[in-house]
Each structure stands twice: as structure tokens, then as C-alpha cells.
Amino acid sequence: MPSAGDAMSMIFETLPFLLGGLWTTLFVSMAVVVISLLIGIPLGCALVFGPAWARLPIRLYADFVRGVPILVLLYFIYYGLPALRINLPSLLAAIVALTAFKSAQIVEITRGAFQAIPKGQTEAAQSIGLGLFDRFVYVLAPQAVRRFLPPFINSVVDTVKGSSLVSLLGIVDLLLSLQQVIGRTHVALPLYVLGALMYFAINFPLSALSRRLEKRFV
Amino acid sequence: MSNAAPQPVIEIANLTKSFGALQVLKGVDLSVEKGQVIAIIGPSGSGKTTLLRCINFLEEYDGGSVRIDGVEVGFSEANGKRRRRTERELAHIRVDAAMVFQQFNLFPHLTAAQNIMLGLIKSRGKSKAEARSIAERWLARVGLSAKIDAMPGQLSGGQQQRVGIARAVAMEPKVLLLDEITSALDPELVGEVLGVVRELAAEGRTMILVTHEMAFAREVADRVVFTDQGKIMIDAPPALVFGEQPNERLRAFLARFAGLQLPAPTPAR
Numbered sequence: 001m002p003s004a005g006d007a008m009s010m011i012f013e014t015l016p017f018l019l020g021g022l023w024t025t026l027f028v029s030m031a032v033v034v035i036s037l038l039i040g041i042p043l044g045c046a047l048v049f050g051p052a053w054a055r056l057p058i059r060l061y062a063d064f065v066r067g068v069p070i071l072v073l074l075y076f077i078y079y080g081l082p083a084l085r086i087n088l089p090s091l092l093a094a095i096v097a098l099t100a101f102k103s104a105q106i107v108e109i110t111r112g113a114f115q116a117i118p119k120g121q122t123e124a125a126q127s128i129g130l131g132l133f134d135r136f137v138y139v140l141a142p143q144a145v146r147r148f149l150p151p152f153i154n155s156v157v158d159t160v161k162g163s164s165l166v167s168l169l170g171i172v173d174l175l176l177s178l179q180q181v182i183g184r185t186h187v188a189l190p191l192y193v194l195g196a197l198m199y200f201a202i203n204f205p206l207s208a209l210s211r212r213l214e215k216r217f218v
Numbered sequence: 219m220s221n222a223a224p225q226p227v228i229e230i231a232n233l234t235k236s237f238g239a240l241q242v243l244k245g246v247d248l249s250v251e252k253g254q255v256i257a258i259i260g261p262s263g264s265g266k267t268t269l270l271r272c273i274n275f276l277e278e279y280d281g282g283s284v285r286i287d288g289v290e291v292g293f294s295e296a297n298g299k300r301r302r303r304t305e306r307e308l309a310h311i312r313v314d315a316a317m318v319f320q321q322f323n324l325f326p327h328l329t330a331a332q333n334i335m336l337g338l339i340k341s342r343g344k345s346k347a348e349a350r351s352i353a354e355r356w357l358a359r360v361g362l363s364a365k366i367d368a369m370p371g372q373l374s375g376g377q378q379q380r381v382g383i384a385r386a387v388a389m390e391p392k393v394l395l396l397d398e399i400t401s402a403l404d405p406e407l408v409g410e411v412l413g414v415v416r417e418l419a420a421e422g423r424t425m426i427l428v429t430h431e432m433a434f435a436r437e438v439a440d441r442v443v444f445t446d447q448g449k450i451m452i453d454a455p456p457a458l459v460f461g462e463q464p465n466e467r468l469r470a471f472l473a474r475f476a477g478l479q480l481p482a483p484t485p486a487r
Binding site: 125134 | 305
């Protein structure tokens with residue numbers, strides 16, 4: 001058994017490697033969140049304001065993807081798609097799978113944000129002569145943003161935590177880098193504590209922000 | 219050209235509207251001349267709010283027509299075919315029939331002044347400065363100069379509704395539609411809102427109000443319209459409607475209000 005002092009120095013020696021893992025976790029999370037916003041918000045708006053032919057496929061997509069475990073999506077894209085001659089490198093496959101899930105969530109959050117606005121808001125805007133565009137920009141969207149932010153930030157927290165799944169594709173994120181260090185050093189507890197603290201350090205400020213926004217806007 | 223009969227501001231002919239199997243309006247005719255105040259009364263479910271909401275097409279009517287200054291509101295006719303107006307056309311027409319709502323429906327993310335300015339800028343083409351000074355003027359009219367930059371959430375129900383009235387009337391609509399505007403208010407706040415409406419009536423604005431305030435209807439209306447079961451049963455001056463009344467349905471309806479005393483209206487400061 002290595003002594004406590006040895007364990008400390010080992011942790012310091014492995015810190016750069018762990019930070020590399022942390023960076024991968026952050027990179028995957030950010031990529032997933034940004035792409036999901038770009039996909040999810042327009043689709044969410046289409047789900048609220050769009051014609052029926054546009055709503056149906058979005059509805060199906062959102063319900064289907066949210067009803068499937070993320071791990072199944074991940075394996076499907078990484079191990080399943082090659083049968084269709086779609087070979088994605090592991091990092092890309094991971095981002096695609098997590099984005100597929102996250103964008104479905106963003107669709108739902110967007111829809112919820114708009115549908116929670118009382119119908120009277122639209123009617124009041126109509127009765128002072130605002131057209132579709134002005135109603136959206138000046139009346140509905142600003143109110144939707146307030147309702148969107150708290151669940152969205154919670155969803156970002158979930159993304160950071162859920163990104164640990166990518167370690168199952170052999171991507172050296174924070175979780176896998178921890179496991180590799182533990183495998184080499186056989187020091188488990190302090191390293192898991194350190195890893196947990198790193199996840200916490202990212203997510204706690206986000207949760208706190210979400211709570212503050214909720215208080216302010218709701 | 220002389221003495222042609224004045225064209226009514228609002229002309230409703232044979233209006234019908236159904237919600238599913240339920241026919242709410244069964245052929246309604248109503249015409250309103252400039253400067254007239256019309257109070258619509260009637261039991262709930264009689265179609266009075268639906269009728270009001272058809273006038274600015276918040277409710278899409280099925281048959282018949284609603285004309286504001288001769289312009290058909292919801293539909294246009296081309297080559298004998300009836301076509302629902304586009305949102306853009308509707309937006310143009312709706313400003314002429316601005317509405318005040320039972321639930322106020324102020325925009326909660328905008329200040330009192332901004333609530334009024336939005337429509338002025340976007341649909342009346344005013345500059346920001348013009349819109350601001352119009353908003354200031356109207357807020358002063360409804361006694362809320364001190365609340366010009368207050369958010370709706372900081373205002374009482376009565377104050378919110380006065381902003382709601384200012385927002386609608388600032389658009390200088392051809393007709394002002396008031397939909398049970400005191401029904402959501404605490405009794406002690408009703409007077410301040412009615413005071414504002416009383417002043418607007420006095421300066422000759424054309425208004426149609428759906429109301430349960432019988433004493434107020436009697437006081438400000440030029441004509442009182444009694445709706446029942448989707449039709450207009452009576453359309454007459456208040457003295458007739460509230461006087462000796464042969465119509466049994468109206469008598470039964472009014473009997474429910476007998477003995478109700480309204481709070482004394484306070485004039486808007």
C-alpha cells in the first residue's frame with residue numbers, strides 16, 4: 001500500500017493527465033450544448049408555430065429520442081451505423097449521439113417556454129396591430145427566454161454529467177482518465193473524490209445560476 | 219354632396235360562429251355609428267364576448283360579415299371567392315379595433331410606457347420619441363404619471379387595467395372594444411377603471427363594451443344590446459332596456475342584478 005504522502009504526490013504527477021480528461025469532458029459538453037441549441041431552438045419554434053406537416057416529424061423525433069436510453073443511442077451510432085457504411089470516429093460518434101438526445105430536450109424546453117405564455121399575450125399584441133414577426137420578436141420571445149433559461153441550465157448540467165458515458169467508447173474524458181490513473185496506481189478513493197469535485201466545480205455554479213434566474217423571472 | 223346617411227363605423231350582418239357543434243352566434247346584426255357607446259349585456263354563454271372578439275377577428279367567424287368603416291375584417295373577396303385575410307392584412311385592420319381585456323394582458327416584460335409605445339411604434343409608425351410622449355400623455359390621462367416606468371407586476375389590478383385602456387386607446391382606434399374589463403378586479407378598484415371609461419365616452423369615442431356593471435351600462439351607453447342564446451334580443455336606449463320591460467328573458471336576467479349596489483366611481487386623477 002502506498003502511503004498517504006505517496007498518494008498525494010502521485011495525484012500531483014497525474015494532474016496534467018486528469019486535466020486533459022477534464023478538457024475533453026468540457027469540449028464534448030460544450031459542443032453538444034451549442035449544436036443542440038442551434039438545432040433544438042428552431043425545431044422547437046417550428047413545433048409551436050409551424051404548420052402540421054412540420055410539427056409531426058419533429059414531435060416523432062423528440063418523443064422517440066427522449067424515450068431511448070442515451071447509451072443505446074451512443075452504441076447505435078458507434079457500433080450500429082457502420083453496418084450502413086457510416087463510420088464515425090469515436091469522439092464524433094459520441095458528440096452526434098449526445099447531440100441527438102440533447103437537441104430533442106431543447107425542442108421540448110423551447111416548446112414549453114412558448115406554450116407557458118398565456119394566450120392573452122398574443123391577443124393583446126394582435127389587438128394593437130402587431131403582425132406575426134413583431135409579436136414573436138417583441139412579445140413572445142422575450143417572455144419565452146425567461147422561461148427557457150432555468151430548465152436549459154439544468155439541462156447543461158445533465159450534459160456535463162451525462163458526457164461521462166463517452167468513456168464507454170474509449171474516449172479519455174474526465175471519468176476514463178481517472179480510471180486509467182487508478183488502474184495504474186491502485187489509489188481509488190482520493191482520485192474519485194478529486195474527480196467528483198471537478199464535476200461539482202463545473203456544475204454547482206450552473207445550478208446556482210439556474211436557481212437565481214428562477215427566482216428572478218418566475 | 220349633402221346629407222348622405224353617415225356610414226356606420228361598425229356594421230355587423232348575419233354573423234354566425236360555432237365552436238364545434240355548439241352555435242354561439244346565430245345570425246347577429248348590429249351597427250354602430252361614430253361616437254356611440256354600445257353596452258352588450260346578457261347571461262354568460264349568450265355569445266356577447268364572442269361577438270366582441272369577432273369584431274377584431276380574435277375569434278374567427280364562420281358566416282356573415284363584420285365591417286369597420288366599410289372594410290370587411292376577416293375576409294376579402296376576390297372573383298366571388300371568400301379568402302381569409304393574411305396576418306399582415308389583419309394586423310392593419312385590428313389596430314382600428316383595439317381591445318381591452320378582462321385579464322389586462324399587459325406585457326409583463328415591458329414597463330407601463332413601453333406597453334403603450336410598442337403598438338405605436340410597430341403599427342402606427344411613430345418614432346420612439348413621439349411614442350414616448352403619447353404614452354406619457356395617456357398615462358397622465360389615466361392618472362398614472364407616477365408609474366410610467368413601473369413594470370406591470372408592480373401595479374395593482376386597477377392600475378394595470380388603466381394601463382391596458384391607455385395602451386388600446388393610444389392607438390386611436392376607430393372603435394374601442396372593452397371585454398368585461400372590471401370583472402377581474404377587486405370591488406374597490408372597479409371605480410377607478412370605470413372613471414376612465416366614463417371620460418372616454420364623454421369625449422365621443424366609439425366604444426363597444428361587454429359588461430356586468432348594469433348601472434354603468436345604463437349611465438354611459440347610448441344603446442344597450444341584450445344577447446341571449448346567440449342572438450340579439452333587444453337593441454335599445456338604456457332608458458327602455460332598464461325601464462318597464464316586456465321581454466321576459468331580459469327581466470329575468472336583470473332581476474339577478476337587482477339590489478346590487480355599485481361602488482361610487484371615483485374620477486381618474
